[in-house]
Amino acid sequence: MKAELSISGIINYEPGFSSYNYSMTIGRIPGYFQSVDLPAKALLVWFNAAIFLFTIASPTITQAQSGFIQSYCFENESSLQFNDLILQNDTLVMYGRARHPMTGQIGIYFSKMDTLGNILIETTHYDSTGDDYFFDINADLIICSDGGYAIAGKTFFRGYSIIIKFNYDGFLDFVKEHPDDSVLHTTHWNLIETQSGYMTVGAKQQMSDGKWDAFVMRTDESGNKIWETSYGQQEVWEVFKEILSISENEFLVSGAAGLSTSQVQNPSQQWSQNRVLKIDSTGNISEVWEGEIKFYPTSVGMSKLYPTIDENWFSIGSNNMIIEGYDLPVNQVEVTKRNESFEAIETITILDHTSSKNILTDLTPGLNQEWVTVGRYLHEVPGPPTYYYDAGLIAKVNEAGDLLWTRTDTLFYDASGYSDHYLGGVVVLPSGSIIACGQVNSDIPAPGKSYGWLIKVDKDGCIEPGCNPTSSSSSLLDGTAFEVFPNPLSDQLNVSGPGRFDLELLDSNGRLLQSSNGNVDQASFNLRTYPTGNYYLRIKVGSRWAVRKVVKQ
The missing domain is CATH 2.130.10.10 (YVTN repeat-like/Quinoprotein amine dehydrogenase)
Incomplete structure (x- = not known):
């Protein structure tokens, strides 16, 4: 489907990426709501x-x-x-x-x-x-x-x-x-x-x-x-x-x-x-x-x-x-x-x-x-x-x-x-x-x-x-708990992680190439017929997502 149109915005700070700069990592705080x-x-x-x-x-x-x-x-x-x-x-x-x-x-x-x-x-x-x-x-x-x-x-x-x-x-x-x-x-x-x-x-x-x-x-x-x-x-x-x-x-x-x-x-x-x-x-x-x-x-x-x-x-x-x-x-x-x-x-x-x-x-x-x-x-x-x-x-x-x-x-x-x-x-x-x-x-x-x-x-x-x-x-969703290997790869991409998860493989333009739902502990995709370049692997557990970049050589 077509993506929506949008407008503009901004931000940044700090050298060295330490904690007085705009940060980033993974996580979730206790739910905070205000009306x-x-x-x-x-x-x-x-x-x-x-x-x-x-x-x-x-x-x-x-x-x-x-x-x-x-x-x-x-x-x-x-x-x-x-x-x-x-x-x-x-x-x-x-x-x-x-x-x-x-x-x-x-x-x-x-x-x-x-x-x-x-x-x-x-x-x-x-x-x-x-x-x-x-x-x-x-x-x-x-x-x-x-x-x-x-x-x-x-x-x-x-x-x-x-x-x-x-x-x-x-x-x-x-x-x-x-x-x-x-x-x-x-x-x-x-x-x-x-x-x-x-x-x-x-x-x-x-x-x-x-x-x-x-x-x-x-x-x-x-x-x-x-x-x-x-x-x-x-x-x-x-x-x-x-x-x-x-x-x-x-x-x-x-x-x-x-x-x-x-x-x-x-x-x-x-x-x-x-x-x-x-x-x-x-x-x-x-x-x-x-x-x-x-x-x-x-x-x-x-x-x-x-x-x-x-x-x-x-x-x-x-x-x-x-x-x-x-x-x-x-x-x-x-x-x-x-x-x-x-x-x-x-x-x-x-x-x-x-x-x-x-x-x-x-x-x-x-x-x-x-x-x-x-x-x-x-x-x-x-x-x-x-x-x-x-x-x-x-x-x-x-x-x-x-x-x-x-x-x-x-x-x-x-x-x-x-x-x-x-x-x-x-x-x-x-x-x-x-x-x-x-x-x-x-x-x-x-x-x-x-x-x-x-x-x-x-x-x-x-x-x-x-x-x-x-x-x-x-x-x-603990992204570090999922192992994606080998990376770079030549044909088969393997994923292992705890419990049940879904996978989606996308090309560099965001097009969905393959998907695999209901995986338990491990799964794999075959990329043998795909051209060399960058791909994105989306790991999904419910509404929580993680993305890894993978490279095919």
């Missing part, structure tokens, strides 16, 4: 599912497609992370980072999938000097006018800002570096395409005072720098993460300024302020909007500034509180509707103040004047002893200011907190279904591993239509 009473709406609820490692969606899902939770990491990557996804025609286009299993080098991963999660193409590119590629939170993949794709990032060790351009098939058109040895560090968040090239936004840590100054760079079509303008003042950090084109010669750059805890001796001196600049095509400022200055604990609330059809704006952020028993201020994430002057009209808070790590990472319009956001949330489980677990978060709000529903999911759950879960990119399909991508990092077992993950839910946040608020849990 919200709405003034003129039925109770919307969902259930929290968790499925597991190495996963891929079933091509036999019917028209009202069921959802899924899938994770991805194959033998040719020791770790894999998804940062962002967008729509091109009926295909999901995604990028992330992959760690080479032999050298440990981190490259940029590119793939195309249908909206059932089947991989259509995938490539990984590594820096020729041996450096790692790094893409910050909110680093968006964009579709270019020639049908290709571009992303802003940096080289991790050298700290150079870079623009990476792919062609339609995911092969590199260019990687353009922009060295600057006059600063301590560089971050490079986002870019847009202009009529004559690209404009990017980021921040650089100055040697003079150690503070961050925002910058905007304009390049030609090949990524060569035309100009770069810095926006900052002494002893204050300025970090702008978003750039939008509002006309051929006008652009909005949005972010924040202030002083962080690490930059002051007394926490009460910490402050932050949301800011928006209107600049022209040469980087000159024509207008400045500055929000209210908020002192410790500060708040951040101008990420993913998104225009609405009524000439207002939506954005995501967080408000911070000092709560007894916590060492640091803790965040409550929020979605804010703003007027044409960026002043807050309505703020919709989501879940509770539980951690400084709570964050929203992407926002996208849904159907019927609704908005979907994704991020990370740390659950508190009362004791004794009290403990926390980290989960990916999806929430839907409407323009009237209602929180319609939230859901949190994990791939891997450990009461000791050795896994990080992030969702970053999100798209809404024409059916109203939602697809989010992200990363999960686990430190157990050592040395740890990262996984890319994909979650699909319907418009009500359900994996299965008609989900209800009754808490439930399912045991994990």
Whole structure:
């Protein structure tokens, strides 16, 4: 059947794939459910599912497609992370980072999938000097006018800002570096395409005072720098993460300024302020909007500034509180509707103040004047002893200011907190279904591993239509318990694992080649007549899936 159409989203962070980055692994937490009473709406609820490692969606899902939770990491990557996804025609286009299993080098991963999660193409590119590629939170993949794709990032060790351009098939058109040895560090968040090239936004840590100054760079079509303008003042950090084109010669750059805890001796001196600049095509400022200055604990609330059809704006952020028993201020994430002057009209808070790590990472319009956001949330489980677990978060709000529903999911759950879960990119399909991508990092077992993950839910946040608020849990499908051999293979592929399971063999385009149901402990497929190349083996135990890549030589 045809896959659904979808829209766009984002995410990523951290070098080295450890636990402050968007993580990935396998697992399931205690079921977490939340419903919200709405003034003129039925109770919307969902259930929290968790499925597991190495996963891929079933091509036999019917028209009202069921959802899924899938994770991805194959033998040719020791770790894999998804940062962002967008729509091109009926295909999901995604990028992330992959760690080479032999050298440990981190490259940029590119793939195309249908909206059932089947991989259509995938490539990984590594820096020729041996450096790692790094893409910050909110680093968006964009579709270019020639049908290709571009992303802003940096080289991790050298700290150079870079623009990476792919062609339609995911092969590199260019990687353009922009060295600057006059600063301590560089971050490079986002870019847009202009009529004559690209404009990017980021921040650089100055040697003079150690503070961050925002910058905007304009390049030609090949990524060569035309100009770069810095926006900052002494002893204050300025970090702008978003750039939008509002006309051929006008652009909005949005972010924040202030002083962080690490930059002051007394926490009460910490402050932050949301800011928006209107600049022209040469980087000159024509207008400045500055929000209210908020002192410790500060708040951040101008990420993913998104225009609405009524000439207002939506954005995501967080408000911070000092709560007894916590060492640091803790965040409550929020979605804010703003007027044409960026002043807050309505703020919709989501879940509770539980951690400084709570964050929203992407926002996208849904159907019927609704908005979907994704991020990370740390659950508190009362004791004794009290403990926390980290989960990916999806929430839907409407323009009237209602929180319609939230859901949190994990791939891997450990009461000791050795896994990080992030969702970053999100798209809404024409059916109203939602697809989010992200990363999960686990430190157990050592040395740890990262996984890319994909979650699909319907418009009500359900994996299965008609989900209800009754808490439930399912045991994990332990992917490591299944042995797939030999791999690479020449003819027969063998699978062994505990209990009863179903198998599906798919080609590199996601087409079902063979299936075998009701296997007990072991099964096999004969691939002798198939051409050499990559294939995908889907292992299914009920609604829990795992996927392995196999190579025929």
